[in-house]
Amino acid sequence: MLKQSLLGLALATALSTVAHAESVNILMEGVPDTEYVKTLLPEFTKETGIEVNLEVVNYAEMHTKLVPQLVAPKGSYSAIVVDFYWVGEFTKAGWLMPLDDRIKADGFDASVYVPKLMDLVGQVDGVTYMLPFYNYAMGLLYRTDLLADEANKAAYLEETGEELGPPKTWGEYLQQVKFFTKGDMHGVVNQGLRPDPIAMEWSNYLFANGGEYHDADWHSTLNTPAGVAALDQYKANVEEYGPLGAASFSFDEAFNVMAQGGAYSYITYNFFRAAIDDPSQSTVAGKVEIMPVPGQEPGVGASLNGAWGWAIPKSSPNPDAAWTFLKWVESHDIAKKRALQGGSPTRLDVFDDADVNAKYPYTGAMKDMLLTSHNFPVFTYTPQLVEVLGRELSLAVAGEASSADALAAVETEMNELAKKDGKLK
Amino acid sequence: MASITLDKITKTYPNDVTAVNGVSLDIRDGEFMIFLGPSGCGKSTTLRMIAGLEAISSGDLLIGGRRVNEVDPADRDIAIVFQNYALYPHMTVARNLAFGLRLRHVEASEIQSRITRVAALLGIEPLLSRKPSQLSGGQRQRVALGRALVREPQAFLLDEPLSNLDATLRASMRTELIKLHNSLGTTIVHVTHDQVEAMTMGERICIMRDGDIVQVGAPMEVYRNPADTFVASFLATPPMNLLPGRIESDGDGLAAVVETCRLPIPAAYREAYASHAGKPVIVGLRPEDFQAVAVGGGRTAPVALHTITTEVLGPEVILVANFASPGGPEVHIRMPRDFRAKTGETVTLHFDLPEIQVFDPGTTRVLARPFLP
Amino acid sequence: MSQPSTMEAADRRFGWFMSAPGLALLLAVILFPVFWALFTSVHEFTLIAPNFDTFTGIENYAAALGDPAFRHSLGLTAFFVGAVVLIEFAIGFLVALMLNGVERFKPIYYGILLCPLLMNPVIVGLIWRMFLHPSLGIVNYLLTVAGFEPVNWLGSTKMAIWTIIMVDIWHQVSFMIVLLLAGLSSLPKEPYEAARVDGASVFQSFFFITLPLMMPVIIVTLLIRMIFAVKTYDLIYIMTRGGPGVATDLVSYAIYRTAFVSLNIGEASAMSAILLAVILIFTGYLYRYMRTLT
Known part of the structure; x- marks a missing residue:
């Protein structure tokens, strides 16, 4: 950890003077989609001359590793990946850099994403903080x-x-x-x-x-x-x-x-x-x-949406290089290459791609699932809501609370959290 | 009270080391018996077998006529006092004394009266509420003794109980133990490596070496008639002088010859030593049996001693000298307190001939002779 | 007269000088975090707004103690600690007594015993979660082969806490064994022989000699184990996450959630302070009891 931060610091200082020896550090979770990104990194370095260092850890460790770096004025991570759980917390705390100006300046097309995913791990209150990375609906x-x-x-x-x-x-x-x-x-x-x-x-x-x-x-x-x-x-x-x-x-x-x-x-x-x-x-x-999880009527989906997004923290030592990487990794070609390896797409044009559909016939079902999916409430206290919900549901399943009592308890706490967050007036 | 009989008792450990080798001994009812020997001679092991703390490999052990080989220590009705006292560190002195009685369900009032009596006997009343860690060595020893006494057993087994005490305390405890034995009359088996304790306390001494009994007898009997050179050199300080010599014909009699010194053998011993005439022997002379003045009738013989040094102890003087000639064997001789001799000076002393002992150099056994009073 | 006292003063100064670095280090690594936590516990300090701007007094404490879930966690933890410490002590003492009589292959027994202790609790949790899988785990498989009904180890509210207790015992009992064995082997041998001659049976020897002599070791062992047991967190995190329902929601896990899920460091610090107070009271009591023994 210390070593990593020192390295980051050293790199950050080096970067400000020597532009071409640039490198991007990203903390990621050890999942297949991360592996797919890893295989493609040499292409990026060849194209841009920017090195990419992935620090891959367990989900359980991610939040604890991220927060100190995000709080610091200059952290060691150039870019990060954000679970939808954390979106409310990270944006409320003001840890993420808005991306709209960069998107506009570079003409990056964000409309190709599944709208539900943009709501979940893209925009918050009209500001774009993230690009959807992969979905786990x-x-x-x-x-x-x-x-x-x-x-x-x-x-x-x-x-x-x-x-x-x-x-x-x-x-x-x-x-x-x-x-x-x-x-x-x-x-x-x-x-x-x-x-x-x-x-x-x-x-x-x-x-x-x-x-x-x-x-x-x-x-x-x-x-x-x-x-x-x-x-x-x-x-x-x-x-x-x-x-x-x-x-x-x-x-x-x-x-x-x-x-x-x-x-x-x-x-x-x-x-x-x-x-x-x-x-x-x-x-x-x-x-x-x-x-898709079936709903009350045929054609109505009931799947829960879930996704990770790419973001650049305000504490990023080199946001420009980070954005260069984000643009590249979320470009149609690279997104398609990741999907062909088995990655879970977020872009509609990848979902509709003939090669992807030929290789994975269930891509259509996945797309339907997303299009008809529902989002979990995204606000500052999402993790706490999950905690409360988990406890009360588990109590009800264990027979220690009636369904109505358990849900009433969740309702009370959820309203309190929403009030605390300013969502509920 | 009871007699203790050991009949060919053997202790062999699992690693095939034999600690006690077929020992037989009768300890009479009420006797004060000493087990004496150097460390590792098997005396403690024998005691522990009597106590029941060590299993007996073979042979029979009888206490009061009852075979007790397989009887639990608790049921042998004996009490043991350990070298390092083995008090229960977490109990007060009173509770240490009461412990064995409580386990035997003796009535509380009886326990109390016995403790009072024993504490008075040993002078430990002021210590009853203390814990062992608050006692001195001598006090602990008394408590350990008291713990054995309150039990009023058939026999006491004492395993080097005095060896952790300083010299003064040891001397006074010796006397106390003797007084105790006189008043109680209980059988006591006392293990020690200290020959002073052995000589002063026991009615009989059982001397052991390498798992065997070498000699059993009353202290003076053992002192004056040691069974072999081991006993001779173990008992008393300084021990018997053992000198290489020969038995030679001396006219119609015999003489023990050491270097150039001829010691005529009293007529009463001639028969006993005749078989060794002309052969090498070991001649044993007690340091106490030399005197400055000759006694008539051929009872003493002169010996020339070449002084090496003298040790003036106060009550007596130990003369260290070369026997018979300046290059002769070194001997120790006990002389009265006013004796003096310079280094290099030749002194002629007179040996009391009836006290001579002759040992076979091959077997180291004594050549048995009549015992003259 | 003045000569020795100046010497003494110089000695004392030198003593302070020599121990200062150690004391400073202790202060930095032990006292500072404790005071930081206490300070945090009277402020509204969250990870989203990590500052001490709002002083809240006892509000965090009131919130914690007013929360039935936290009180439940405290009670459950007391039960859990009592159960694991006592059961581990009973098993540990029995095994230690048995091992104390063993003469051959002692290092081998030690090695085997220490294995679970050396394992990371996370690994222990994962392994047992696998073993205890209700339909695919080896434990229920063996039970059904032997003709028993499969047991719902972690899915039943009544069973789950006992399952956790069982796994904790498996993991930690060697700690008891090793400490108690060290205590046993340092006991003097002679009093036992004296007791045999005094007529004590094996059980009487145990109760009247071994137990009282071992008391200081036993209390220290129980104390250490108790403090560790209160901090049990990894097993819960891996095996049940406090469920089913709130059946295994131990207090350390509750504190962790308050700090890192709810991001409410202030209240989590208050909870920790409450826990610390409880442990301190208990430790003080046991320590004083031990002082009366020696």
């Missing part, structure tokens, strides 16, 4: 082989009077969950661990029931029929239709159950779509597909 993973099975089809028809196929509505999906739960097979596997896994997953249930987190004035709208239904359904799925212990599963454990063929469905982050086809960690490769 949540989708419904389901077993195509079970749907295609003739015996299942006949049984389902007899039981429900309906044809068996990918669920068009949330109601149909819940019916399938119930139908597929027999013996060792579970209709669904949930990620019930506090706080993020349960909060993120349950958000899909909320949207699927037509609910939202708050109204236009930031009044919380959780303790509503939609919210209570969502929580009741979630609890039933964990307890009646899911495997033992789902109430404490993190996403990797839940994914394992799905990958070992233990469940019909799993609502989770879209990057697991690629992982499920990896025979080294999955026994159901080729038998699972992803789709």
Whole structure:
């Protein structure tokens, strides 16, 4: 850490005098999308002569590493990546540099991004602070082989009077969950661990029931029929239709159950779509597909959006070089190259690219998912809301609070947080 | 009170070291028995086998006529006093004394009266509420003794109980132990490496070496008739002078010849030493058996001594000299306090011939002879 | 008369001079953070606005103590600490007594025992989370092979805290064993022989001699272990995140959340100060009790 800062400092001093020996330092999370960026870095250095140093760490370490650098007048990171959780906090604290002037000056086209992503990890109150890096919206993973099975089809028809196929509505999906739960097979596997896994997953249930987190004035709208239904359904799925212990599963454990063929469905982050086809960690490769979480009506999506954005901190030692890098990494060509390696796109022109679609046939589903997705409330206290939500949802699932009581508690705290943040008047 | 009988007791450790090698001994009821020997001779191990702290490898141990080889130490009705006292550091003196009685469910009033009695006997009443760390060495020793006494056992086993005390304290504790034994009359087995303790305290001494008993007997008996050169050189300070010599015919009698000195053998011993006539032997002369004046009737024989030095101790003087000739073996001789001799001076002293002992140089055993009073 | 006293004064000055760097270092690394935390705890200090502009007095303390979740965490932590310390002590003492009698292969036993202790708690948490996976973990697999029902180790509110306690015991019990064993092996041997002759059974020897003689070691061991147990955070972070519900929401994890999720350093400092006070009171009590023993 000290070494890094000293290095950064030394570099910063060097940069101010010698322009050509420039380098850009970025703190990133150890995920596949970071790896894809890494493979392309030599191209950037060749083009611009700027070196790029990626400091790759765990998610858990990122926030603690970032904050001291952001608070400092001159930090060691030229550019950073920002999870949508932190957007409210970072912008409220004034740690990020507005990008609008640079975008305008260089004619960078920001309209190619999926609008929902720009809302999440692009603009805050009309000011552009970030460029969306990759998305991790949540989708419904389901077993195509079970749907295609003739015996299942006949049984389902007899039981429900309906044809068996990918669920068009949330109601149909819940019916399938119930139908597929027999013996060792579970209709669904949930990620019930506090706080993020349960909060993120349950958000899909909320949207699927037509609910939202708050109204236009930031009044919380959780303790509503939609919210209570969502929580009741979630609890039933964990307890009646899911495997033992789902109430404490993190996403990797839940994914394992799905990958070992233990469940019909799993609502989770879209990057697991690629992982499920990896025979080294999955026994159901080729038998699972992803789709937007279905809503009340066919065609209405209920997926929770999630994404990371590129940003330049105000404490950046060399914002110009950082912007040069951002422009390059988010250019159509590089974004496409990242998508071709398996990256999760944020640009519509990449989603529609023929090569990408040819290589990954589920790209269309991913795009639909994003276009019909819903955003989690982004404000200063997003992490705290996740914490409160995780605790209360977990209490309700554990049977220690009724759904209404749990949601009422979240509502109260959420309103307080929104008030504190100035969102709720 | 009880007798203790050891019948071919052997202790062999798992690493095949034999510490005690088939020892047999009868300790009479009420006897004060001393186990004496250098460290590592097996005396402590024997005591610990009697106590039950060491398992007996073979042989039989009887206490009061009952075979107790497999009996738990607690049920042998013996008490032991350890060299380093082994008091319970966290208990007061009173509780140290009471501990064994409480475990035996002796009534509280009885415990109290016994403690009072023993504390008075040992003069430790003022210490009863103190902890061992607040006591001096001598006080601890008394408490350890008291802990054994309150139990009123059939026998006391004392494992070098005085060796951690200074000389003055040791002397007074010796007397106290003797007084105690006289008043209680309980069997005592006392292990020590100190020959003064052995000589002064015991009714009998059992001398051990390398796991064997070398000699058992009353102190004076052992002193005057040592069974071999080991006993001869172990008991008393300075020990018996052991000089290489020969038995030679001397007219119709025998004489022990050391260097140029001829010591005529008393007629009563002739038969005993006849078989060694003309052979090399070890001649043993006690330092106490020399005197300045000859006694008539051939009871003494003159010896020329070439003075090396004298050690004036006060009550007595130790003369260190070369025996018979200036190059002769070095001997120690105990003389009265007014004796003086200069270095290099030749002194003629007279040896009390009936006290001569002759040992076989091969076996180191004494050549048994009649015991003259 | 004046000669020795000037010498003494010079000695004292030299003593202060020699120990000054050490004292200064102690002051810097121990007292400064503590005072900083106390100072922070009476201010509105958040990571978003990291300044001491607003003095709030006891507000942070009132907020913490008024929060039922924090009070729950305090109570749960007391239970957790009590359970792990007592169970680890019981197991640790038993194993230490057994090992104390062992003569051969002692280093091997030591080595095996120390293994869990040397492991990072994060690794321990990850390993056990894997072992305890309700359907794919080896523990439930073995249970079902043996004919038992699989156990919902971390997903049930009743079971989860016991699971955490169990893992903590697995991880930390060697600490007890090693410390108690060191204490046992330094006990004098003679009183035991005296006690045997005095008629004490093995159990009486233990209760009347071993236990009282070991008391200072036991208290120090319990104290250290207790302080560590209060700080348990990694296991919770890795294994349950305080769930299900609030079943494993230990106070150190709650403080961490207040500081780094809610970014409210002020209130987190107040919580820490409350915790520090509780630990200090307990430590003081045990320390005084120990003083009465020696």
